[in-house]
Amino acid sequence: MVQKxxxxxxxxxxxxxxxxxxWPKSSKDLPLDVVPFFNRHKTIIIVDNCLMTLDIVIIPAIFQIRILKQLHRGHQGIQRMKSIARSYVYWPKIDTDIENNHVKQCQNCASVAKSPTKTELSSWPVPHEPLERIHIDIGGPVRGKYYLVMVDSYSNWPKVAQITTITTTEIINQLxxxxxxxxQP
Ligand SMILES: [Zn+2]
Incomplete structure (x- = not known):
């Protein structure tokens, strides 16, 4: 639908x-309605005839209200709605739209905002092939050593590397x- x-x-x-x-060097040379996209223009790519910024879909105006309604389902409150939106969809002023789209007046969302945020349990999507996704974490210290554990999500195959320091440089080297x-995962 977005493609169309x-x-x-x-x-x-x-x-x-x-x-x-x-893209022009400066946003001043852009049509006004494209200016809001300028600060992320380096991340915008065409995928399957859709526009994406990083791995987030840019939503045509015609679907924005629909997406807002969908994000509002479950009444999780403005903050949670924004954070879900940020992982999946983008258009300029999406945050303002989320705030204004009934959520502010919504009783159910307001009660969520008052109660402390609950951490939601959700599963990772099931991978379809090896190296589609890896999970990494650091274990230890065990007798002064740390262990960088990298697990292929598809096969659960673990790769464990002993490391002496838990610095970014060390992690990058191991990766x-x-x-x-x-x-490449
Ligand atoms: Zn609500």
Whole structure:
């Protein structure tokens, strides 16, 4: 649906043009409706004829209300709605839209806002092949050593590396080694 409608969205069509012809150096040279996208323009790519910023779908105007309604389902309150939105969908002013779209007046959402945030248990999506996703964590110390544990989510195959320091450099080195040996997750 997004693929189809995005071609009718005048603002988003201009983004396709920017990607094809190159973005201007300054947002001043952009049409006004494209300016809000400028600060993230380096992350915007075309995937299957849709626009994405990182792994978030840019939603054509025609679907925005619908998405807001969907995000509002379950009445999790404004903050939670925003954080769910941030993982999946984007359009300029989405945060303001979330605030204004009935949520402020919504009794159910208001009661959520008063109670402390509950951590929701949710499962990771089931991977379809090896190295689709790896999970990593640091264990230890055990006799002064730490262990970087990397687990392939598909096979549960673990790779454990003994490390002496838990610094970013050390973790990056270990991940480099992992990727060069087993491939890119
Ligand atoms: Zn609500």
């Amino acid at each position: 409608e995005i071609r009718k969205d005048k603002s988003l069509l201009k983004i396709f043009n920017c990607i094809a012809n190159g 480099h080694e992992f990727v060069s040996r087993y491939g």
